[in-house]
Every structure is written in C-alpha cells, then in structure tokens.
Amino acid sequence: MDRLKVATVWLGGCAGCHMSFLDLDEFLFDVAAQIDLVYSPIVDCKEYPEHVDLCLIEGAVCNEDNLELLHKIRARTKTIVSFGDCAVTGNVPAIRNQLGRDNTTNVLQCAYVENAQENRRVPDATGIVPTLLPLVRPVHELVRVEYFLPGCPPPADRIKAVLVELLAGRAPALTGANLKFG
Amino acid sequence: MGAKTLIIDGQTVSAENHVTILQAATDNGITIPTLCHLDGVYDVGACRLCLVEVKGSTKLFSACTTRVYEGMEVTTQSERLKKYRRMTIELLFAERNHVCAVCVANGHCELQALATSLGMDHVRYDYCFPKWGMDLTHPFLGMDDNRCILCTRCVRACWHIEGAGTKNVAGRGSKSHIISDLNEPWGDSETCTSCAKCLLSCPTGALFHKGDTVGESERDRSKLGYIVNAREKQQWIV
Ligand code: SF4
Ligand code: SF4
Ligand code: SF4
Ligand code: FES
Numbered sequence: 001m002d003r004l005k006v007a008t009v010w011l012g013g014c015a016g017c018h019m020s021f022l023d024l025d026e027f028l029f030d031v032a033a034q035i036d037l038v039y040s041p042i043v044d045c046k047e048y049p050e051h052v053d054l055c056l057i058e059g060a061v062c063n064e065d066n067l068e069l070l071h072k073i074r075a076r077t078k079t080i081v082s083f084g085d086c087a088v089t090g091n092v093p094a095i096r097n098q099l100g101r102d103n104t105t106n107v108l109q110c111a112y113v114e115n116a117q118e119n120r121r122v123p124d125a126t127g128i129v130p131t132l133l134p135l136v137r138p139v140h141e142l143v144r145v146e147y148f149l150p151g152c153p154p155p156a157d158r159i160k161a162v163l164v165e166l167l168a169g170r171a172p173a174l175t176g177a178n179l180k181f182g
Numbered sequence: 183m184g185a186k187t188l189i190i191d192g193q194t195v196s197a198e199n200h201v202t203i204l205q206a207a208t209d210n211g212i213t214i215p216t217l218c219h220l221d222g223v224y225d226v227g228a229c230r231l232c233l234v235e236v237k238g239s240t241k242l243f244s245a246c247t248t249r250v251y252e253g254m255e256v257t258t259q260s261e262r263l264k265k266y267r268r269m270t271i272e273l274l275f276a277e278r279n280h281v282c283a284v285c286v287a288n289g290h291c292e293l294q295a296l297a298t299s300l301g302m303d304h305v306r307y308d309y310c311f312p313k314w315g316m317d318l319t320h321p322f323l324g325m326d327d328n329r330c331i332l333c334t335r336c337v338r339a340c341w342h343i344e345g346a347g348t349k350n351v352a353g354r355g356s357k358s359h360i361i362s363d364l365n366e367p368w369g370d371s372e373t374c375t376s377c378a379k380c381l382l383s384c385p386t387g388a389l390f391h392k393g394d395t396v397g398e399s400e401r402d403r404s405k406l407g408y409i410v411n412a413r414e415k416q417q418w419i420v
Pocket of ligand 1 (some may be wrong): 280291370
C-alpha cells in the first residue's frame with residue numbers, strides 16, 4: 001500500500017496545536033514510518049499539493065489567505081480533521097467577532113487606534129498583509145469537515161487516539177473526556 | 183398520601199407522591215442530564231435538557247417539572263432524546279460567546295461537562311457571536327453575559343435562598359439577560375447583600391469572583407441545598 005499523504009496546516013491559531021503534535025514524542029517515529037508529510041509548517045513546501053489523503057487544520061479562518069488556502073485544501077484532500085478549538089469553534093481568534101463586522105472601524109480601530117500608545121492609525125498594507133474577513137469562522141462553517149479534534153490545545157494522547165484510527169483506515173470516534181473543549 | 187409505583191427505563195421504582203420524574207430517577211440512581219435544575223430552589227424547566235418520553239404521549243416532558251403518577255412509564259435514554267439534547271446543548275453554545283480555553287470555569291463548568299458527556303464534538307449551527315458586556319461594578323463579584331445560559335439559577339437563589347431579590351431577567355428572546363435591581367450597575371445595588379449565593383449557583387463561568395483566572399472558579403454548589411435543607415427540615419446533614 002502507498003504511504004498516506006498527510007498535511008498539517010496552520011491557519012489563524014497560535015501554533016499550540018502543532019506544539020502538542022510534536023509532543024507525541026516517540027510515536028512520531030511510528031507515524032513517520034507510515035506517512036509522507038507533504039505539506040506542513042515544518043516542511044519546506046510552498047504550494048499545497050494535489051491528492052492529499054489526510055489534512056489536520058489548526059486555527060480559525062481569519063483572513064482572505066486562510067480562506068483561499070482552505071478551499072484549495074478541500075478540493076485536494078480526501079479527509080479533513082479540524083484540529084483544536086480554534087478550528088472547531090473559532091475560539092480566541094473569534095473573540096473579535098463581537099466587535100462587529102466592519103473591520104476598519106472595529107477590530108483594527110480597537111487594536112491600532114484606541115489601545116495604541118504610538119503611531120495611532122489604521123494600517124493599510126493591501127497586497128502585502130492579507131485582508132481580514134468580516135467574521136472569524138470555524139472551519140466547518142465554510143467547508144465540509146470529516147472529523148473533529150477539540151481541545152486548546154488537544155493533548156498529545158488525544159491526537160494519538162485520532163491518528164491511530166486514521167492510519168489504520170478506521171473512523172476515529174472520540175468520546176468522554178477526549179471531547180473536552182478548552 | 184402513599185407512594186406511587188412507576189417504571190423508569192424498564193426499572194420498577196416507587197416514589198413519594200408529588201415528586202418529579204427527575205427526583206424519582208435520581209433517588210433510584212438513574213441519571214438525567216440537567217442544567218437549570220439546582221438542589222435547594224424550585225424548578226422552572228428552562229433549559230429543556232431533562233426532556234424524557236412518557237408512554238402514551240408523543241410529547242416530550244421536562245423531568246424536573248413533571249410529577250410522577252401511578253403506572254407512569256418513563257424513558258430517559260433514546261435516540262430521539264439524544265438527538266434533541268445534543269441540539270439543545272449546541273444551541274446554547276451558538277447563542278453566546280463561550281471560549282472555554284480562557285474561561286474562569288474551564289474544567290468546573292456544568293455546560294462544558296454536559297457537552298462532553300452528550301458527545302458534542304462540534305456545533306452544527308452557525309455561531310451568533312453576539313455583543314454582550316460584563317458588569318464589574320461589584321467590589322468582588324463579576325458577571326459576564328457572554329457565558330450566561332439564562333438558566334435563572336442565580337435569580338432563584340438570590341430571591342428564594344438569600345431573600346434579597348437583586349437578580350432578575352430583563353428583555354425578551356435572544357435579548358434576555360440577567361440584571362441587578364432595575365437594571366442598575368451591580369455595585370450600586372441597595373438590595374444585594376454580597377452573599378455570593380448567585381455565584382455558587384451558576385453552572386457556568388458567567389458569575390465569578392473577580393481576580394479568579396482561567397479554570398479557578400470551582401464552586402461547591404451542594405452548599406445551597408444544604409442551607410435550604412437545614413432551614414426547612416431542621417436537618418443539619420453535611
Ligand atoms: S462557561 Fe463553561 S462552556 Fe462557557 S466558556 Fe466557560 S467553561 Fe466553556
Ligand atoms: S450576592 Fe447574594 S444578594 Fe447579591 S445578587 Fe448575588 S445572590 Fe443576590
Ligand atoms: S448568570 Fe449563571 S446562574 Fe444566572 S442565569 Fe446566567 S448561567 Fe444561569
Ligand atoms: S433541568 Fe429540567 S428543564 Fe432544565
């Protein structure tokens with residue numbers, strides 16, 4: 001059998017979920033023996049490849065780059081896992097949604113004018129910094145998601161419970177304490 | 183009057199007259215999920231998580247407000263109930279802003295624990311992300327509307343255990359919210375005795391001790407039932 005083509009993606013998150021992934025310690029050797037890691041923050045690859053079997057998505061969908069990549073991932077991936085609370089619920093990145101949908105007058109105003117000490121102005125770097133979406137969204141509100149792996153971050157054991165099943169070609173089904181958010 | 187005999191989940195149980203299905207089930211070791219029920223205050227049937235099936239009716243009944251009768255046949259677990267409970271808990275999460283990772287009640291929250299036990303791995307409804315504020319005017323207690331599920335446990339504890347009558351519900355529908363006195367800053371309340379019974383009763387992180395940080399809001403809610411039991415039955419059972 002061909003080795004599973006796996007990707008991990010970092011959208012609007014703090015990288016904590018990826019840290020927790022690295023926390024799998026020696027289990028990473030087992031994983032490495034069974035997969036090809038084709039795209040990830042820890043792999044030097046610029047373009048999300050075609051025909052990916054499994055993608056773990058960390059982070060909420062916050063800006064236009066996130067959204068564009070997400071649609072590319074969905075088109076090119078068999079199985080998507082929402083990896084961590086930001087991907088599953090919006091979590092901390094989505095707190096800004098309460099400020100309202102117009103970013104220029106709300107979130108940027110709040111961060112760069114109201115709460116700034118120096119250089120109080122709304123930044124404008126169109127074409128360099130991706131434009132924020134009106135609302136931060138969890139992944140499944142925008143594309144179909146096969147499995148959910150909650151936690152902020154999900155503990156390594158929980159990630160392992162999901163990976164073991166997926167690598168064996170089975171459907172993971174987290175229950176009990178493994179479903180705790182936060 | 184004597185006892186009633188009924189069947190809960192195929193088990194024959196006897197219950198005192200006038201008790202609710204919830205009480206009869208609990209006394210017989212049968213667990214029904216609840217959120218707005220709190221030992222020590224009367225029930226209002228606000229959260230709908232305790233819905234059960236009663237044979238002979240297609241309607242669902244809230245176990246906390248429905249009295250038992252002779253020969254009643256109750257089902258507390260079924261695919262249909264599971265489906266509705268899961269929907270209800272997801273709607274509670276979608277309605278306000280719950281960010282467990284940074285919440286004072288993380289790990290000690292009845293809403294969070296129920297989501298876990300009901301198998302909620304994500305919320306299927308679009309989140310509302312409403313704009314709510316906090317009331318931090320009280321010297322040592324705080325209220326965060328973002329985490330309130332409108333169970334009214336705080337209101338009932340404030341009125342009927344403390345007898346202060348500070349807490350109340352204002353507004354309608356999704357605009358409903360908990361207020362102090364006539365919607366004044368909590369810190370200006372002339373009726374609040376600062377007993378913190380509201381905080382003790384709250385299932386979530388909506389009411390908290392100022393200064394508590396993530397996961398620090400651990401409360402012994404059984405204290406309220408203890409006070410009421412001692413007061414009404416003169417029984418000082420610890
Ligand atoms: S109140 Fe409970 S469910 Fe809401 S954010 Fe806090 S811990 Fe999570
Ligand atoms: S502290 Fe006591 S009196 Fe004040 S609002 Fe809460 S329950 Fe009521
Ligand atoms: S503040 Fe707490 S106890 Fe009061 S209604 Fe809201 S969730 Fe219930
Ligand atoms: S516990 Fe019965 S409706 Fe809330």
